[in-house]
Amino acid sequence: MASGTEQTATDAAHGAADMAHEAGGAGMPQLDFGTFPNQIFWLVVALVVIFFVLSRVALPRIASVLAERQGTITNDIAAAEELKQKAVEAEDAYNQALAEARAEAQKIAAEAKAEIQAELDKATAVAEAEISAKAAESEKAIADIRAGAVESVKAVAKDATKDILGAFGTKADAKSITAAVTARMKG
Amino acid sequence: MATEAHGEETGGLVFHPLDQFIVKPLFGGEGPIHWYTITNVTLWLALAVLAIIALFIFGTRGRAVVPSRSQSVAEVLYGFTYKMVEDVAGKDAVKFFPYIFTLFMFILVSNYLGLLPMSFATTSHIAVTAVLALAVFLTVTIVGFVKNGVGFLSLFWVSSAPLVLRPILAIIELISYFVRPVSHSIRLGGNIMAGHAVMKVFAGFAAIAAVSPIAVLSITAIYGLEMLVAGVQAYVFTILTVVYLKDALHPAH
The missing domain is CATH 1.10.150 (DNA polymerase; domain 1)
Known part of the structure; x- marks a missing residue:
């Protein structure tokens, strides 16, 4: 082109x-x-x-x-x-x-907690048993002391009653005094 | 020479705004210009060819994935033109891309080479632009008829217009079709010639001391404008070519 x-x-x-x-x-x-x-x-x-x-x-x-x-x-x-x-x-x-x-950490923590709880429960049980044993002993001792105290009061009351009656010039026999004191102390 | 003689008539002022466009032999003085004579046209066409080879062969020799500067320029021009052809004329126009790219690069490089001082603007000559425009006109017409046969004539038959108007529109369309190569060539040649001539006229005024600062500033301003015109005219010529090609490939309105 x-x-x-x-x-x-x-x-x-x-x-x-x-x-x-x-x-x-x-x-x-x-x-x-x-x-x-x-x-x-x-x-x-x-x-x-x-x-x-x-x-x-x-x-x-x-x-x-x-x-x-x-x-x-x-x-x-x-x-x-x-x-x-x-x-x-x-x-x-x-x-x-x-x-x-x-999750592992949580599991370990839970286990540790459970173990500690178990030990704690055991220790608590032992301590409670000990405490109750001590308490029973103490109760017995208190009961002994109380019994002793009642006896002493009875004796003192008999003596005092006899002395008081003696001072009033009445001669009372030991048997009736004892019965009277025992009756009074019950009341 | 005749031009120098009639320059003397104006006295001190010497205007030869068109002398820069004279074609003359490079060797052997004022001999006759045959078709094979090596002239200043030959020189500046050869420089354009060398500039294109320098950019597109030498500049892309690295084939780098991360491009050098010259390779980037070549790639940007490639991508820009390729996208323009594809967007305007469609996928089937891509096989004409080397042809369009050749036109675009030749005009672009020639326009800018013509702006060098003392150079010769090949694209300011109607002989050059007419050959380019006629080549486009003939290519488009031949492609239109080869691709669409007689259907290419539907380009002139505006089917969306009322029937009575169609023959009149057909005549107008036909005239506008044949005026295309004329406007296509004169637009480019005229723009480049006018710009260079105006700069020469201002250069003539620079000889008068009183107005020479204004003349020099004007030359600077016009030169800046011409830098723009050189690129824009190359682009306009190319996009019109692509639009004409679109008409040839898809003639229906």
């Missing part, structure tokens, strides 16, 4: 060349048709060179670089996703281990 244009331009230019060169100074150089074949020829050469350089070498190269970069980015994102997954798994494992450790 370009060569066709060039051909027509060449034909037109041959006729116009001389005329245009004469008028070239006064008019626009753009309308100097004598230079058209030259410009068009070199333009077509330049465009063909650029087209082949770009379409054969440069554009495939850039396309492959862009594709490679896209591939690298996709791979990196996939790797990052995988690492993130691993991190989540590690966190889960950590949390699980933590929960297990906590």
Whole structure:
């Protein structure tokens, strides 16, 4: 297509060349048709060179670089996703281990508590038994003392009664005094 | 030379805003310009080719997953153009991507090379832009007919319009279709030429001491604008090519 244009331009230019060169100074150089074949020829050469350089070498190269970069980015994102997954798994494992450790600790604490409770109960029972034994002993001692005290009071009361009756000049026999004191003390 | 002669007429002020566009042989003085003559056009087209090779072959030689600076630039241009083709013209237009990328890179690099001081702006010449636009026009028309057969003509038959309006719209659509290569080429060539000529005019004014600071500041400002225009015009040419290609692949309105 370009060569066709060039051909027509060449034909037109041959006729116009001389005329245009004469008028070239006064008019626009753009309308100097004598230079058209030259410009068009070199333009077509330049465009063909650029087209082949770009379409054969440069554009495939850039396309492959862009594709490679896209591939690298996709791979990196996939790797990052995988690492993130691993991190989540590690966190889960950590949390699980933590929960297990906590449960273990609670179990140990409960066991220790139960053991201490058992020991405490045993010690309490022993102490209570001891206390009750001591209390029984003390009660017996108190009962003895009380019995002793009653006897003493009886004797003192008999003596005192006999002395009082003696002072009043009445001679009372021991038997009736004892009976009277015993009767009084019961009341 | 004639241009120098008529420059003398203005006295102290010498304006040759269009001299920068003159095509002349690199070797052998003022000889005739044949189609094979090595001219300043040849030189600056060759520099554009070398710049593209430097960026896209030398710059990407590392093939690095983490790119170097030049490889990043090449990749950004690749990705930008690829996305544009895919978004505008669809998946089936991707096989035309090397062709579109060639056009875009050639225009972009040539526009910026043309902004170098003392350089020659190849894309300011209608001969160059017309070849580019006609190549696009022919490609699009041929692709349209090869892909869709006679169905490509439905591009001119606006089926959503009322029936009476359709023939009129068809004529308008047909005219606009054939005007495409004209506007496509003159838009690029005209923009680049006008920018360079304006800078040269201001450069002429810089010879007068009183206005030279303003002239130099103006050149700076216009140069900044032209940096923008160079990129925008390359982009506009390319996206219009892609839009035309979309019409060829999917002619239905």
